[in-house]
Amino acid sequence: MKKILSLFSATVLLLGLIVFSIQDVQARFSGGHSSSSSHSSSSHSYSGSSHSSSWSSHSSSYSSSSSSTGNISLVTFIILIIVVLFIIWIIYKNQPKTMIIRNPNNRFDESQLTIFKQHDANFSRIVFLDFVHLLYVKYYSYYGKKEFSYLTPYLSDSVKKDNMLDLLIGKQVIIIDEIVTNSVRLYSMSSTDTEEVIGVEIESNYSIHPAFYTQDTGKQHSRYVRTERWFFQRNKGLLSPAPETMQALSCPACGAAAHFTDTGECDSCRTVIIKGQQQWYVRDRFVLDQTLLNTGDLVSYSEEQGTNLPSLKSPTLVQEIAGFEKQRVIVWSDYWLTFKQQIVENYFLALNAAWTNHDLTKVRHLVSDRLYEANSFWMALYKQHQWNNRLDDLKIQDVSLIKIELDTYYETITVRIFASCFDYTEDNDHKIIAGSNKKRRAYTEYWTFARRAGVEKTENNFNINSCPQCGASADKMGQAAICDYCGSKISTGNFSWVLFLITQDENYLG
Ligand SMILES: [Zn+2]
Ligand SMILES: [Zn+2]
Structure with missing residues (x-):
């Protein structure tokens, strides 16, 4: 025995x-x-x-x-x-099978948002998450540099003093770069008599290396994946500022780009910004999980997870459709057919084709700045390793509606896309190093599109190859998605639908 x-x-x-x-x-x-x-x-x-x-x-x-x-x-x-x-x-x-497949019981309680909006009608989830994203990237890219003080009004004293011991790299002076955020989502919303607090969960990865190479450290360059929870706070009773103020870190007093001294004084108008009086600041941050990532892992394939999970539709979807019909004066069934075809399917095929062809210039205007930055980074990493990820014969099996959200500034529609393709990665000699060009791979993803409220152009005439503002060819959008013909910034969703978020099915929590 x-x-x-x-x-x-x-x-x-x-x-x-x-x-x-x-x-x-x-x-x-x-x-x-x-x-x-x-x-x-x-x-x-x-x-x-x-x-x-x-x-x-x-x-x-x-x-x-x-x-x-x-x-x-x-x-x-x-x-x-x-x-x-x-x-x-x-x-x-x-065995707990759901360690990576997020527990639906951990879904953000949407009623907290409803209550919150009763006090701040200008609050927009998509704008707030974009702001978090921006601050997160700045926080890490400025860390250890003199620019870190620019962020003074956005960080509590304890977060600002945070010495990053959790990075586990000893007493080295370190540089953090190549920061890519994979997902940002609401976690909690609460308030006391005097303050409002929003918790968010951020999943990201970035590189760490010593600022000075020594014989001991050599040319260490480590990539980490981490999940963090950040808590933002501001005084009670404020109205959220317009998206333009949230989409760039700027002085709440004069609007100039955020250049602050260590004491929080604006370089332009000399106002000392008091934390939380006009804008959100980070009260606490916690690292929930950190893992060393081997770049070789990027090309290892495994079974798709979450493909067969039921779709997490919004519990109030029927009311959301009714609200959208009322606001836009449309019949949903007609609108949905056009949206599905002209926006979802066209964007999905165009973006994935651009990925396979290693060229995002023609699709730059279809995605938000954050999504573009993240994908450009991955593309560069693949190029550096001479890997070519191909998604041959990509077909969309189905698209289902998950959620519609309307706020003062934006309309967002989240869909779940069911697709399949021959997904494989080859080297420059066309030798397949991972995946298969013979076995079709099925997967699903949640895509969230956003558009500035009140943009009434019909999707019928929408052409993904032209500027939604001036109609010229969308071939000169540059890195910032500013149309060279009319000067409009397209990637904020001010003129047409822009893809803001992609969430893997096993991670989607609504
Ligand atoms: Zn100022
Ligand atoms: Zn234009």
Whole structure:
């Protein structure tokens, strides 16, 4: 029995190792990469289909060692195998399978937002998350530099003094760069008699390296994936500023670009900004998880997770459709057909084609600045490694409506896209290093489109190849998505639908 027990523990260990090696890291235009945090978090999760493959490799390894069981009769042995397999099956059944697939019970409580908007009718989730995104990237890119003081009015004293010990790189002076945020979402909203607090969860990754290379450190360059929770605070009773003020960090007093001294004095107007009096500031930040990422992981493929999960439709979708019909004076069924085809499908195919062809210039105006920055970064990383991720014969199977949100400034529509393609990564000699060009891969993603409220252009005449403002060819948008013909900035959604967020199905929480 002892032997069987050790075999049992060996098989459990083996099963554990197989499971541990399953990582959900895939490419595609989007945050497909976002799941790269799976290093730690996916170690105990796997989908039904990946289970069967690890299952079969488990049983074959078991039988190959069966000859060593000697004096135990064959029948007893077979029974024992069945018992062991049964026990393993029970363990598997009881394992927490949702460690990477986010628990829907952790969904943000939308009623908190409804209550919040009763006090601040100008609050816009998409604008606020964009602001968080912007501040997060600035926080890390300014860290350790003199520009860090520019952020003084946006950080509490404790957050500003935060010495980044959590980065675990000893006493080195470090440089943080190549910051890419994969997802930003609301976590909580609350208020006291005097303050309002919003919690957000941010998943990102970035590079760390010592500022000065020594013989000891060599040219260390490590990439980390981390999840953080940031809490923003401001005084109670404020109205959110217009998107233009939120989309660039600027002085709340004079509007100049945010250049503040250590005491929070504006370089332009000399006003000392008091935290929370006009704008949000970061009260606390917590690191929930941090994992070292090997770039090699980027091209390892595993089974898609979450593809078969039910769609997390908004519980109030019927009312949201009615509200949209009223605001836009349209019939939803007609509108949806056009939106699905002209916006969702066209954008999806164009963006993924641009990704496969390593050229985002023609689609720059279709995505927000943050999404563009993130995808440009991944594209550059692939190029640096001479990897080409291809999404051949991409087909959309279905698009379902998930959520419509209307606020003072923006309309947003979230859909779930069901697609499949031959997804593989090859090197410059066309040698396939990951994925398959023979086996079709099915997946789903949640895409959130946003448009400035009151933009009434009909989607019928929409052409993704032209500037939605002046109609000229969308071939000269530059990095900032400013049309060279009319000078309009397109990526803020002021003229047409812009893709703001992509969320992997296993991460979507509404
Ligand atoms: Zn100022
Ligand atoms: Zn234009």
